[in-house]
Amino acid sequence: MSKNDARLRVGMAQIAPVWLDKQMTIAKIIFQINEAADKKCELLVFGEGLLPGYPFWLGLTHATEFDSKMQKEMHAHYVRNAIQIEAGELQDITNLCRDRKISVYLGLIERPLNRGGHSLYCSLVYIDAKGEIQSVHRKLQPTYDERLTWSPGDGNGLQVHPLKKFTVGGLNCWENWMPLPRTALYGLGEDLHIAVWPGSDHNTRDITRFIARESRSFVISVSSLMNRKDFPNDTPYLDKILQDCPDVLANGGSCIAGPDGEWIIEPQIGKEGLIIQDIDFNRVLEERQNFDVVGHYSRPDVTRLTVNRERQSILDIEDNTKPKG
Numbered sequence: 001m002s003k004n005d006a007r008l009r010v011g012m013a014q015i016a017p018v019w020l021d022k023q024m025t026i027a028k029i030i031f032q033i034n035e036a037a038d039k040k041c042e043l044l045v046f047g048e049g050l051l052p053g054y055p056f057w058l059g060l061t062h063a064t065e066f067d068s069k070m071q072k073e074m075h076a077h078y079v080r081n082a083i084q085i086e087a088g089e090l091q092d093i094t095n096l097c098r099d100r101k102i103s104v105y106l107g108l109i110e111r112p113l114n115r116g117g118h119s120l121y122c123s124l125v126y127i128d129a130k131g132e133i134q135s136v137h138r139k140l141q142p143t144y145d146e147r148l149t150w151s152p153g154d155g156n157g158l159q160v161h162p163l164k165k166f167t168v169g170g171l172n173c174w175e176n177w178m179p180l181p182r183t184a185l186y187g188l189g190e191d192l193h194i195a196v197w198p199g200s201d202h203n204t205r206d207i208t209r210f211i212a213r214e215s216r217s218f219v220i221s222v223s224s225l226m227n228r229k230d231f232p233n234d235t236p237y238l239d240k241i242l243q244d245c246p247d248v249l250a251n252g253g254s255c256i257a258g259p260d261g262e263w264i265i266e267p268q269i270g271k272e273g274l275i276i277q278d279i280d281f282n283r284v285l286e287e288r289q290n291f292d293v294v295g296h297y298s299r300p301d302v303t304r305l306t307v308n309r310e311r312q313s314i315l316d317i318e319d320n321t322k323p324k325g
Contacts, residue, residue: 005165006281008192011041011274012254016225017053019232022081022089025052029106030096035274037100042129043163044104047196047224047254048173049122051108052081054198056226056249057241058145070237075149077236082111082120085136090125098131103163105170105222107196109150110138114313119151124170124196126161135159139172140181154312160188165281166218170194176207184307186215186294191259191284197223199250201267213261216287218279221257225272226250259287 013032018024029051036044048054057063057074065071083089090106097104103126110123122139137157142150158181160169169185169192176182176195185193193211197203204221212219226249231238253267256277265277291297 007278008043008164008166008281009039009041009276009278010220010256011036011039011044011276012220012222012256012268013044013046013274014223014225014252014254014268015046015050015272016227016230016250017050019053019056019226019230020077020081020235021232022052022083025050026092029093032274033093033096033100033102033104036276037102039274039276041102041274041276043168044102045194045196045220045222046104046106047222048107048124048198049109050224051083051106052078053109054224054226054250055146055149056245057237058148060243060245061237061240063145063148070240071148073236078109078149079111079118079120082109084111084113084117085125085133086113090127090133094127094131094133096131097127097129101129103127103129105168105194105196107172107224110136112138114311115151116314120149121153122146122150122172123153124157124172124194126159126168126170128161128163134161137170137172140175140178143174155184155307155309156311158184158188158307158309160185160190163192166192166284168192168194170196173197173203176211180305182211182215183294183305186217187305190215191217191281192279193217193219195219195221197221197253199223199226199252201251201253201255201269204253204255205267208255208267209257209261209263212257212259215293216259216291217284218259218264219257221253221255221267223253224250225252225270259283 138153169190
C-alpha cells in the first residue's frame with residue numbers, strides 16, 4: 001500500500017442553503033466544490049437536505065393542522081424546489097465533480113419519478129470523481145415532524161464505494177442511531193462513515209464518536225447552518241415562520257472522529273465554510289486489531305442481517321403490447 005493511496009484529504013462544507021431556492025443553493029454548492037478542489041480535497045461532504053434546505057417551518061407553524069392552506073402551500077413550494085435527478089437537475093454538479101476530479105456526498109430533497117414525481121424523499125447522493133452518481137440513499141425513516149413532508153425511503157441506497165484505500169458509505173441524520181442500517185454498511189466493508197445532519201452539535205457530539213468506536217472507522221459528521229436571518233425575504237408566509245423563530249436554528253457541529261473514537265476535529269460551532277482534514281487509512285487497520293464488528297468479533301452462525309436493496313415503486317409493469325403494422 002503506497003502512502004499516497006492510504007491518505008485522503010476530506011472537506012466538510014458547513015454552510016447555510018439559500019433556503020428553499022434550489023438554483024441559488026446549487027450556486028453555493030458549486031462554489032464550495034471549486035474551493036475544495038482548489039485546496040486539493042478528494043472528498044467533499046454537505047449536510048442533510050442542504051439542497052434546497054431543511055423543512056424548519058414544520059416545527060414553527062403548527063404543521064399538524066389538517067387541511068391547512070398554509071401547510072399545503074409551503075409543501076408545494078418545497079416540492080417545486082426539490083430535485084428531480086432524472087431530469088438532469090444535478091448535471092452542473094456532476095460535471096463539475098468530473099472536471100475537478102473530486103467526489104461528493106450531497107444531502108438533498110428528492111422528488112423521484114419512479115415514485116410518481118410528487119412525493120419528497122430526504123436523499124444522500126454520492127457522486128464520484130468521474131462525475132457519476134453511484135448511489136442515491138433515501139432516508140429510511142423520517143424523524144418526528146419530518147414525516148409531515150418527507151416520505152420513507154428504501155434500502156437501495158445502502159451501498160458503499162471505493163475511494164482510494166477507503167470504503168465509504170453514509171446515512172442521514174437519525175438513521176445513524178439505527179443499529180441495523182449501520183451494520184449493513186459495516187458488513188459491506190465500510191471504514192469511512194459519512195453522517196449528514198441538518199445542523200447542531202447536539203446531534204453530532206455523541207453519535208460521531210460512538211459510531212467510530214463501534215465500527216473502528218473514521219466518521220465524518222457534516223451539518224448545515226441556519227439562522228433566523230437566513231430565511232429569504234420572498235419566503236412564503238415568512239411573517240408566520242419568524243413569529244416564534246429562534247435566532248439560531250442550526251449551529252453546525254461538523255466534526256471528525258478517528259477509528260479509536262477520539263476527536264480529530266471537535267464539533268465546529270457557527271463556523272461557516274470549508275473545514276479540511278487529511279486522514280490515514282492505516283489507522284483503520286490498527287484499530288481493527290482488537291475489535292472488528294463484522295469480522296473476527298462477530299458470530300454469523302448466531303446472528304446475521306438480511307438487507308432488501310430493491311428500489312421500491314408502486315408499479316411493476318409487464319407490457320406485452322405489440323407494435324401496430
